[in-house]
Amino acid sequence: MPAYRSIDHVMLRLPAADHVLHLLSNTFGLPVAWPLQRAEFATYCWVHVGNTDLEMWAAASNADLPPHALPPLVHGFALEPALTLPDTLARIVASGIGCKPPRAFQTMNASAEQVTNFTNAFLLDLSSPSCCVFLCEWNAEASIYPWSEPETPVQRRAQFRALLSERGGGPLGLVGLQTIHMGTPSLERHLRQWQALSGSCTHPVQLTADIALELYPAEHLQIDALSFAVRSLDVARHFLASRHLIEADQGGMLAVACEGLHIRLVQQTPA
Numbered sequence: 001m002p003a004y005r006s007i008d009h010v011m012l013r014l015p016a017a018d019h020v021l022h023l024l025s026n027t028f029g030l031p032v033a034w035p036l037q038r039a040e041f042a043t044y045c046w047v048h049v050g051n052t053d054l055e056m057w058a059a060a061s062n063a064d065l066p067p068h069a070l071p072p073l074v075h076g077f078a079l080e081p082a083l084t085l086p087d088t089l090a091r092i093v094a095s096g097i098g099c100k101p102p103r104a105f106q107t108m109n110a111s112a113e114q115v116t117n118f119t120n121a122f123l124l125d126l127s128s129p130s131c132c133v134f135l136c137e138w139n140a141e142a143s144i145y146p147w148s149e150p151e152t153p154v155q156r157r158a159q160f161r162a163l164l165s166e167r168g169g170g171p172l173g174l175v176g177l178q179t180i181h182m183g184t185p186s187l188e189r190h191l192r193q194w195q196a197l198s199g200s201c202t203h204p205v206q207l208t209a210d211i212a213l214e215l216y217p218a219e220h221l222q223i224d225a226l227s228f229a230v231r232s233l234d235v236a237r238h239f240l241a242s243r244h245l246i247e248a249d250q251g252g253m254l255a256v257a258c259e260g261l262h263i264r265l266v267q268q269t270p271a
Contacts, residue, residue: 183218
């Protein structure tokens with residue numbers, strides 16, 4: 001059994017979040033899981049894609065990013081712990097994967113008390129400045145905007161998944177994230193570690209029942225693209241073509257014009 005339950009969210013680093021949010025929510029009809037927020041440190045928002053969320057993050061400064069990985073890019077993804085965060089970290093470290101000590105993010109609640117909203121712990125052996133993989137444990141008791149009611153990530157995701165289903169996956173007929181395409185300078189080591197973490201002995205590595213990780217040799221550790229499954233590639237092709245949003249059409253794969261992000265659409269495979 002994997003030490004994590006799901007991919008909690010995928011992080012997109014962007015020069016600006018507004019245009020991508022408009023494309024994903026207005027044009028593609030994806031539910032907004034976190035409305036656009038403007039803070040001194042960043043502008044950010046979330047949309048739901050069926051089996052995870054996409055976090056759009058436009059930072060006030062990108063000094064943390066190396067020159068080869070500037071926005072727009074897929075900066076990484078968060079894993080939802082299957083157990084408590086300490087127990088999950090213990091299992092991951094026991095499998096031979098180094099982790100950073102957890103860091104809690106706190107805010108004041110209505111009673112002027114410091115409360116922990118969520119806690120992150122980076123998986124150092126699977127991360128780099130250009131690709132962050134981390135555990136994210138949400139505190140269901142904290143009042144986190146815009147999630148006013150105490151809910152687990154599983155409960156929240158089920159609600160947004162139902163909403164997306166009611167919309168028929170939007171005009172693209174989106175089903176969910178299917179594959180994360182990641183280059184690595186340490187293919188053998190990272191493949192071994194991801195297989196140990198996920199419990200999958202295949203390649204691409206089956207991160208969850210419906211999301212795979214494709215690894216291949218590259219100069220830097222970096223996510224190059226995301227592939228999403230759609231109900232009908234022909235329907236998605238017709239919609240995108242009518243709006244001049246196809247960057248490439250390889251028959252079984254469409255590359256979507258999405259503000260410089262490498263987003264692909266593929267036909268949903270039969271269950």
